[in-house]
Amino acid sequence: MKFDMKFKSHLLLIALVSICLTGCWDREYLKDLHLAYCAAIDYTENGEIKETIELIIPPDIEQKATKNEIHSSIGSTVRNASNQLRNKVRGNIRFIKYGFELMGRTTAERGLYPILDVNYRDPSNPTSNVRLIITEGEAAQILEQKKVGELKIGEFIKQKIDSLEEMSIFPKETADTVFRSLMDPGHDFALPYLGRDGGEIITKGVALFHDQNYSGMLNPDQSIMMVLLMGQQGKNARFTKKLDLGHSDDIRNFITINVGSKK
Secondary structure: OHHHHHHHHHHHHHHHHHHHOOOOOOOOOHHHEEEEEEEEEEEOOOOOEEEEEEEEEOOOOOOOOOEEEEEEEEEOOHHHHHHHHHHHOOOEEEOOOOOEEEEEHHHHHHOOHHHHHHHHHOOOOOOOOOEEEEEOOOHHHHHOOOEEOOEEHHHHHHHHHHHHHHOOOOOOOOHHHHHHHHOOOOOOOEEEEEEEEOOEEEEEEEEEEEOOEEEEEEOHHHHHHHHHHHOOOOOEEEEEEEOOOOOOOHHHHEEEEEEEOOO
16 A cells, blocks of 8 residues: 555656646758758858858658759858858758868969858857868869769769768868868878769869968879878778880880778
């Protein structure tokens, strides 16, 4: 009898406490969100910031696939351009799936700090897995392709960067590691360097930086050697060299070297 009364009193106490607990009303539905997968930053001829983003739009019904939209805006600062962009787009923009940020070479020559500072200090923007990429021309032109084959532009570039990191062509740098390097005056860095050839997105090599400014580039073979010297080798590292072996057949005068990570 005493056990039964004790059990009932505990049950009543739990019920009373549960009534006093507040619920969580801070929720957002996926159908109301626009997920930003990537962004491009350029300077206009007037010295303003042009921000271009790829938004992934969820389908109205489950059977349909997602689609992507490309939107651009111009502002005096990165934050101003971002605010202008939000005014254009219906629904909320969230960066929880943010994968990389493209920057035109002109932007990189002016310096990365003003671009990265805003995003790095915003707790809603991820940085630890966000890749930074330099483009030969205007970065927005790459996103404006929307698709490469059957892949959305953001998916294609992410797969391309991941693959080339495994091939030891690109060092594994993120927005987080780059920003920390900017705070260290004795530590420079290098970023993936992409270009366009018609409708193709091609690898130019890596863009080199001194402090926060673009200072030059290395071709893909030189990039592999740099990555090896940095100790950031991927799953393999392969490059081809021409040797004078005295063969009349040109193909026999070349040797392909593969640097593996086996013990």
